[in-house]
Amino acid sequence: MHQTEIGYRLGLPDIILMIGVLFGSFWFLLAVCNASTDSQAKLVIYQDGQVVQEIEINHKEMINLKVISGQMNIEIDPVQGVRVVNADCPAHICTHAGLIKQAGETIICLPNKVLLELKGSRNEYNAISY
Numbered sequence: 001m002h003q004t005e006i007g008y009r010l011g012l013p014d015i016i017l018m019i020g021v022l023f024g025s026f027w028f029l030l031a032v033c034n035a036s037t038d039s040q041a042k043l044v045i046y047q048d049g050q051v052v053q054e055i056e057i058n059h060k061e062m063i064n065l066k067v068i069s070g071q072m073n074i075e076i077d078p079v080q081g082v083r084v085v086n087a088d089c090p091a092h093i094c095t096h097a098g099l100i101k102q103a104g105e106t107i108i109c110l111p112n113k114v115l116l117e118l119k120g121s122r123n124e125y126n127a128i129s130y
Contacts, residue, residue: 041103041120043082045074048113057082057118067112074116082116084109 045053045065055063055076062085063074070088081101084094087109094109103120 041118043074043076044117044119046115046117065114067109067114069112072109072112072114082107082118084116087112 041057043055043057044051057076057078059078061076063076065072065074067088072087073085074082075085076082081099083099084097084107087094089109089111094107097107100107100118103118105118107116
């Protein structure tokens with residue numbers, strides 16, 4: 001690099017790096033924006049191994065499910081995904097699981113024997129898929 005009175009001039013490697021960072025940022029933004037739930041997605045709720053409900057995810061909805069230890073509140077949002085808002089279980093692990101958005105993702109509440117699973121037309125693959 002050549003030094004001037006003000007500082008350093010940008011060389012070809014610097015310009016290539018800046019273009020790479022901009023391209024990477026754009027790609028990341030595009031991936032995040034496309035992470036919304038599948039338009040064909042539905043939530044399947046299992047309780048004690050049996051299907052209790054199948055719900056199409058096409059509008060905002062709050063489901064109140066009667067479970068072993070009391071009540072479980074499930075929030076459905078077609079843009080954000082599905083999450084357990086509140087559950088009457090000792091550890092509240094299901095409420096800390098966060099949002100599920102892609103087909104194949106699940107939330108499990110062991111004390112209440114409840115499984116929430118998203119099913120849809122496109123299954124996303126992850127690092128452990130072979």
